[in-house]
Amino acid sequence: MLRVAGLTRRFGDHLALDDVTFDVVPGRMTGFVGANGAGKTTTMRIILGVLAANAGEVLWNGELLTQEVRRDVGYMPEERGLYPKMKIRDQLVFFGRLHGLSPDRASERADKLLERLGLAERATDALETLSLGNQQRVQIAAALVHEPIALVLDEPFSGLDPLAVDAMVDLLREEVTSEVPVLFSSHQLDLVERLCDDLVVLSRGKVVAAGSVADLSAGSTSTYRLVVDGDAGWLRDVRGIEVRDVAGGTALFDVLDEAVEQKILQEALSRGPVREFGPARVALSDVFREATR
């Protein structure tokens, strides 16, 4: 497990990270969200040792993350970059070896990934001759080539069309085994909601929400939504609930007394057809907005 504990970082007078603590659990994808300048990239760079923290530490399975272990982590920086004039296969082999693979193993992995990404016939082309989408694929491959023990991906899907995103996600799922923790940052909340198991929300250098996506987006578990034919205005007279909103046959209400929602369902059925009934899920964007307010 990858743990970030009490990270604090100042740039001059600006406090970029303030006691940031969270876990990235193996086999789960952890989404890392926050507004621009919230400190996501700073956190990731500290995890990779590219930047030093003023306080706090990065732990791997309970011990300080050392340079040796860090080399086995896969990293895709926010600002993309590989060697523009180097052939893409050579490039992947180089990064594989840089991360400690033997030359043979690195070649094997490079070939496999290029094959998998549909870039096998372009293996000897220079990176700069590829389309931006394909360059992005190579970039992901460079982060995966050494079979990383953990992955840190900074905005891995930005600039990709939905089909390319799906292809990337498939690749990640295929390559990432159940022992590998994955942390990725993104602005695209719908994507995070779809892909991630866990979520860490950062605002102005502080963690303002963390937990599983299911828990976070369930919101308060006591909010219900009811859709019936006809008018739902009768809910206003029911005791033990607080109506948030009624518009025609659609209503949103908070349950105050235990089990009162079952009575309401029965009541609604007795009045006519019920089209929808259940706890109201909160969109992740609302969670985000709420948390970062």
Next chain:
Amino acid sequence: MNVLDRPWALIAEREISTKLRDKTFIGSTLVMLFIVMVAVILPAILAGRGGADKIAVIDDAGAKVVQQASTTQGGDGYEVVRVADRPAAEQQVTDGDVKAALLPGPDGYVVLGKDRVDAGIESALREAAAAVGMEANAAKAGLTPEQLHSGTKVDVQLLKPGPLPDLVSQFVNIGLALVFYMTALGFGMMIAQSVVQEKESRVVEILAAAVPIRSLLWGKVLGNTVLALSQIVVIAAASLIGLLATDQADILEVVAPVAGWFVVFFVLGFVALAGLWAVAGSLATRQEDLGSTTLPGQMILMIPFFFSVFAGSSAKTVASFVPIASSMSMPGRMLTEDVPIWQPLVAIALLLGATVLIVRLGARLYERTLLQTGRRLGYREALALESR
């Protein structure tokens, strides 16, 4: 089995293999090779050592004189071309088929030239004609050639054989300084460019995450030092072949003992500068910044270069102890003067100390500035930066 313990080796390997595939690098090496070959071979051709000069003669007496001249020159100086008569000889001279013609004259011989007669040919023929004539006259007087020549041989002995004549030594001095200057400048710019390229393309972020930044620096310095040395070896080998092919191998006897010293001075000076050049690259954020960030490096090279070329001999002696400048002037001095052995040793000790200092400082600056991609930094600013 893998590079975990020595990532710098992998960085160096990439640096070398990239350069070896770089058309500009290969091209410039070939151009240098060509220039050196021309410089080595051309003088030999101009000096006429490429082949024997043809001299036209019309009778046996003329042929004998030309052969005598050829023997004096070491065997193959001149070639006899037999023609029928004077008009035929004139024709050959006018057409340039022969350098000159040796014809019987009223009291001896006439040397025939087109617009002029080469001074070397003239004096060689004059001497030979005199020798042949005197031998013939001596024979009439009953003397053998040995008797005739006894007591007339002049040998030259030098009390203090200087390594090279003045003009040549000046030339060699400049040449050795130039080799270091050109190589250090050329590779220096390449190092700075390759660093800034990694910053520009942001690949440096991945590199820095995978290996210690110092390894990146060492790899670059090592790779380029190996490349620079091999380039020099290739060029040296080419000029060696050129010298052998044109019979100038005698120069080697003078140059060979200094070659080892040159390599030591070269490597130390080059490594120190390479550290600086890498810093010049890491201070910049774009290729365009290199003009200003490489300025100190260029100065450190240029000032000692012109100094070692144009300064007087006592100033040159001082320069040959100053680190970096010593790389350019000490090997040349050793070649052209009698330098006591302690001098290069002291110079190497000083250079070694300076190299360690410069490289250490360079590594520190490199570590602090490599990941600063926002804007170009100055040297003073970089020194004031806190560590990451």
